[in-house]
Amino acid sequence: MTDYALTHYEVLFADYASQPVFGFCQQDKSQRLRAILEELHRYHLSHCPAYHALFANMPVSFDDEDQLPFLAVRLFKLMDLLSVPKDAVFRELRSSGTTGQTPARISLDRQTSARQSRALVSIMQSFIGKQRLPMLIIDSPDVLKKPHLSARGAGIQGMAFFGREHTYALNSDMSLNVDAVRDFANKNRGKPVLLFGFTFMVWLNFVKALEHTGDSLDFSQGVLIHSGGWKKLSDQQVNNDTFKKRLTSVTGITRIHNFYGMAEQVGSVFVECEHGHLHAPSLADVIVRCPYSLVPLPFGKTGLIQVISAIPTSYPGFSILTEDMGTLLGEDDCACGRKGRYFSIAGRLPKTEMRGCSDTAGQS
Amino acid sequence: MTIQQILPFESAVNADSLPALTASNGSAGEEMVLAFIETFSKALLKQPESRALPELVALGFWLRRANIQQVLSTLAVGEHKPLGLVVHYTPANVDTMFVYSWICALLMGNRNIVRLSSREGHTQGVLVKVMRSVMQLPEYQDVAAANQFVRFEREHADNACISLLADARVLWGGDDSVSAIRALPCKPRCRDISFADRYSASYIDFNGVTDIRQTAELFWRECEPFEQQACSSPRILFWRGNSEHWDAFTNELSSITRNAAPSLTRRNEQLIYSQWCQANGLVSASEQAGSLNLAHVETWKPDLLARHTGQYSVCCKAVINARELLQYDDPRWQTLSYAGVSKDSLFKIFAHAPIAGIDRVVPLGNALAFSSQWDGYELLSQLARRVVFE
Numbered sequence: 138m139t140d141y142a143l144t145h146y147e148v149l150f151a152d153y154a155s156q157p158v159f160g161f162c163q164q165d166k167s168q169r170l171r172a173i174l175e176e177l178h179r180y181h182l183s184h185c186p187a188y189h190a191l192f193a194n195m196p197v198s199f200d201d202e203d204q205l206p207f208l209a210v211r212l213f214k215l216m217d218l219l220s221v222p223k224d225a226v227f228r229e230l231r232s233s234g235t236t237g238q239t240p241a242r243i244s245l246d247r248q249t250s251a252r253q254s255r256a257l258v259s260i261m262q263s264f265i266g267k268q269r270l271p272m273l274i275i276d277s278p279d280v281l282k283k284p285h286l287s288a289r290g291a292g293i294q295g296m297a298f299f300g301r302e303h304t305y306a307l308n309s310d311m312s313l314n315v316d317a318v319r320d321f322a323n324k325n326r327g328k329p330v331l332l333f334g335f336t337f338m339v340w341l342n343f344v345k346a347l348e349h350t351g352d353s354l355d356f357s358q359g360v361l362i363h364s365g366g367w368k369k370l371s372d373q374q375v376n377n378d379t380f381k382k383r384l385t386s387v388t389g390i391t392r393i394h395n396f397y398g399m400a401e402q403v404g405s406v407f408v409e410c411e412h413g414h415l416h417a418p419s420l421a422d423v424i425v426r427c428p429y430s431l432v433p434l435p436f437g438k439t440g441l442i443q444v445i446s447a448i449p450t451s452y453p454g455f456s457i458l459t460e461d462m463g464t465l466l467g468e469d470d471c472a473c474g475r476k477g478r479y480f481s482i483a484g485r486l487p488k489t490e491m492r493g494c495s496d497t498a499g500q501s
Numbered sequence: 502m503t504i505q506q507i508l509p510f511e512s513a514v515n516a517d518s519l520p521a522l523t524a525s526n527g528s529a530g531e532e533m534v535l536a537f538i539e540t541f542s543k544a545l546l547k548q549p550e551s552r553a554l555p556e557l558v559a560l561g562f563w564l565r566r567a568n569i570q571q572v573l574s575t576l577a578v579g580e581h582k583p584l585g586l587v588v589h590y591t592p593a594n595v596d597t598m599f600v601y602s603w604i605c606a607l608l609m610g611n612r613n614i615v616r617l618s619s620r621e622g623h624t625q626g627v628l629v630k631v632m633r634s635v636m637q638l639p640e641y642q643d644v645a646a647a648n649q650f651v652r653f654e655r656e657h658a659d660n661a662c663i664s665l666l667a668d669a670r671v672l673w674g675g676d677d678s679v680s681a682i683r684a685l686p687c688k689p690r691c692r693d694i695s696f697a698d699r700y701s702a703s704y705i706d707f708n709g710v711t712d713i714r715q716t717a718e719l720f721w722r723e724c725e726p727f728e729q730q731a732c733s734s735p736r737i738l739f740w741r742g743n744s745e746h747w748d749a750f751t752n753e754l755s756s757i758t759r760n761a762a763p764s765l766t767r768r769n770e771q772l773i774y775s776q777w778c779q780a781n782g783l784v785s786a787s788e789q790a791g792s793l794n795l796a797h798v799e800t801w802k803p804d805l806l807a808r809h810t811g812q813y814s815v816c817c818k819a820v821i822n823a824r825e826l827l828q829y830d831d832p833r834w835q836t837l838s839y840a841g842v843s844k845d846s847l848f849k850i851f852a853h854a855p856i857a858g859i860d861r862v863v864p865l866g867n868a869l870a871f872s873s874q875w876d877g878y879e880l881l882s883q884l885a886r887r888v889v890f891e
Binding site: 187188190191194208209211212215216218428429430431441458460486487488 | 780
């Protein structure tokens, strides 16, 4: 089976991707998504030897999304996983990875990358509108200058598409570029603007820095999109509520949306709605699994998050078991009106304790 | 710059004023040391917190006077003299191992400086508390003077100074860390006893096993402690038998391993390991038996262990007979524990084979039982000088 699967997949994908991004109730969504995922499963079986070695014994069709095989997310750090010839890879994405850790390497071909952009556009536009807004990027422009595009850099590049007149709010040393921010605020006073940054930097280098200088800005017509994990903030006892309140008080901004996403599945992001819930868009879904048995858990139970995306063909990452913990909160009935599943994130799986003679006195 | 002394009492000290540097050597097997070890053993076994920590019970048991005398009985009387100062670098988390090698050095009359890992686990905490109570007894002040347990960072300037004073160094750790310590300057005649990265395997011949339940229990007894991360914990199971044997064995394992302490991360780590093995073509399939993940190996390669982090993952390889194990010889292979086969038959296979690995061949269930012969070293004689009388 070579490219029948891919062609069929492309047809299904194109049709489905043109539909409203939060418009399907879960039952319809699961059914349509499952047909696409089955094609992806077959495609990766025949195009990725590692995927084949893992899942050749699995069935090729499924009754339910939760029967799909899933890859442990850390495999992308341990080995190269790709489903296209090496020369078709036009960009290798690297996860940020904590210092000292090997970053994940995600191989993108043009088609996968194009699908990612398209998906991201329809998701983000449903939150910030179709018009490109003046954009303040809460980061340093230096992050785009590294030879390998980091996930941080890729995130900024991806989001920059939604704005114009890009202004970077931070200097190279991550201090607040007060003049640039003030100019941007004055120029766009009372107008809709887009702000984007990584959660921790928005907090530390923007909110706290503004509080420190006593500056107060008027972004009351703005929308802030942010992402990147809460660990450093929860270490400082800062939760989403505090984050939003303090941000509002220094900038007047009230439309604040966190999103959950990862380098391993760029494009299918889970954005926080007006009611504080993360929503699965049409091309993606979420399953929560028991960390002890890996069986799927019902609503309200916290476990490991499995993310599913209809997008990737260049690497076998359409179904991934993450190391994030979270809880499915419900489906189709969020007060914001978006259909499908919604959930919350409860943090990372704790680091595994290394014991044993092979863990060394020297490194302790 | 000071370092932190933990035992015999807590204080900040200068490395060059540690009493062990100037105390006098003892003599091999002296009564005061035997009495000290006996008191230590009793205190450890009496400590209520030890009961929940099988590794402390095992240590206390090994330290009994009867056992220590048995261990010493192999030495020629009067011919062994202490080396002088032995510096021990202990592993981060197998909290009891360093006590065994320290006791061996102590028994031979050496003075000791033991560098404890800075990651103080619960077991180490209990151990230190018990040791402190015994070392502070007035009758053991000579032991306290000649033995100090300290903590300092690897980068500490005194790390090199202490190494330079050692007559022998006992190094526990991973390859990189052992090599890093060995690169520190030392005396020309300093002896190094290095316990670096090793792995272990079990061999079960189900044709010779009468009680499968008991065999499964013994196997689990070796896997369970330290989340299977000790160098003597079996990571590989070579087995001989048919599929009925295997099914019966895994059924027993499933029920026995339910008592494993729950771990939020273990199942995910097992998934990562088994998927990595399988995606690299090293393993054909894996199955879950209670808390254990059993990965079925088609072709054995040491690469399989490159990503093994314990966590109750076992690579299982069916073999035709025990002789096949010779094909898998590897210098990093430390312990072979066996069941369903006799020691004599294994002796016949291994005694005359030019093997580079396997330092211990022990009945199943005993892989983690420390002996003064460890990692191919005879610890007592290595930690002493032998005088030849002709």
